[in-house]
Amino acid sequence: MNFLSAAATFYKEGGIFMNAVLVIAVLIVAMVVERMIVIGRATGINGGKLTDDLVRRVTGGDLAGARDISSQSDVPLARVAQAMLEVGAADEETLQSAADDAGTLALPQLTRRLPHLGVLANSATLIGLLGTITGLITAISGVGVADAAQRSAYLSAGISEALHTTAFGLMIAIPTLLIQGWLNGRVEAIAQDIDQLSIRLSKALAHAGHGGGLAPHVVARPVPAALPVSLAEAAAHPGNR
Numbered sequence: 001m002n003f004l005s006a007a008a009t010f011y012k013e014g015g016i017f018m019n020a021v022l023v024i025a026v027l028i029v030a031m032v033v034e035r036m037i038v039i040g041r042a043t044g045i046n047g048g049k050l051t052d053d054l055v056r057r058v059t060g061g062d063l064a065g066a067r068d069i070s071s072q073s074d075v076p077l078a079r080v081a082q083a084m085l086e087v088g089a090a091d092e093e094t095l096q097s098a099a100d101d102a103g104t105l106a107l108p109q110l111t112r113r114l115p116h117l118g119v120l121a122n123s124a125t126l127i128g129l130l131g132t133i134t135g136l137i138t139a140i141s142g143v144g145v146a147d148a149a150q151r152s153a154y155l156s157a158g159i160s161e162a163l164h165t166t167a168f169g170l171m172i173a174i175p176t177l178l179i180q181g182w183l184n185g186r187v188e189a190i191a192q193d194i195d196q197l198s199i200r201l202s203k204a205l206a207h208a209g210h211g212g213g214l215a216p217h218v219v220a221r222p223v224p225a226a227l228p229v230s231l232a233e234a235a236a237h238p239g240n241r
Helices: 004-011 017-042 047-059 065-072 078-087 090-107 114-145 148-210 229-236
Strands: none
Touching: 004 148, 017 114, 017 148, 047 078, 047 090, 065 078, 065 229, 078 090, 078 148, 090 148, 114 148
16 A cells, blocks of 8 residues: 555656656557567467478478478468478479568568557657656746745755656656567567578478479369360361361
8 A cells, every 4th residue: 555655646746747658658568468469479389399390291201291280370480381381392492482471471460569669668758858847947937936935845846746757757668678679589589480490491392302202393284175076077187178
């Protein structure tokens, strides 16, 4: 209870700009929770183990088994593997191109709204600084117009507002920047896993294709329908027309 009363007193003494910083804090909390859920799902698989399993299956000529493993998850790493396995036995350049295309589509879903955290953190700091300036203005103007008995009260109230707003802005901005860096690090780790997967799997697919371990990716062409008997005879005996 003492903590809640102290927090309420701290918030009240900060002035009107505390409300703006509080709104920013609520937005930050909502955004961080949402990003942690999305990125947490994307990192819910062991990237190294998945890469090893896929390379082992492809090297052994079990392309269907590799596709089954990659289809069991919907994380970005698995989607990149699925795109490469759909290409099948091909040269490394084609496989790397497929991996790059799949990674380009998957990674923006993880980095979405992460730059906004830095903007909100800076906004909280600047609004706290604005509260500092208005608090000092209040203190200085109050000293100039009040009588001697009230000058100390105006001065202390203005300085208190200035310091509380600045402190609250920094209390929001510093953890936000740290969390943003941590989330960016997790996304970069996923990108590194994708790069490792694309390199190893493309080499395995290309090697298996050249060595005959996998059948080349052939597109089936429709077989032309048989000609009617009259047309077939006319084609065989063009002089009878």
